[in-house]
Amino acid sequence: QWMTALALLRRMTTVLEGGHAAADGDAGSRVSGSSKGGSADGGSRLADGALVAAAPAADTVSYNAAISALKEGQRWRRALELLAELEDHPTLTPDVVSYSSAIAACATDGQWEVACRLLYRMRSKGGVSPNEFSYGSAIAACEARGEWVRAVQLLQEMEEAGCAPSVVAYSSA
DSSP: OHHHHHHHHHHHHHHHTTOEEEETTEEEEEEESTTTTOOSBSOEEEETTEEEEOOBOOOHHHHHHHHHHHHHTTOHHHHHHHHHHHHHOSSOOOOHHHHHHHHHHHHTTTOHHHHHHHHHHHHHTSOOOOOHHHHHHHHHHHHHTTOHHHHHHHHHHHHHTTOOOOHHHHHHO
């Protein structure tokens, strides 16, 4: 299902940027921003003479859903690409869910170093404070590779940040 989520995100991003996106039911049809008489806000528009529903504009929630879906497909690299795209977006801002979902995607493949770097990145670049899920996912990534020392350090960081560790975080560490 992660492929579907990515396809929908691409479609929404294309519409948001005023480009073209394929209309439902006809891969050859094109939907364009203002040139076909529609809008990028989810309303209807004309495409090749047919009335079609426009894709809604991509937003942070859309990106979060796509990043989260990549966790299931063990596609952590692609999750990081989407997070970077969101960080560089001119009007959207990643939130704690964006970063936490990317960290969780790394955890499913045991990418503990990348997960730990994301914790730092979310604070420094994103200005977002990690939550229990952010730390818990990074700790799980450490657990997957037997990096117990780093897992315990993260648990301590979590407590110092005022984030109450869950039973799962303690167990993973």
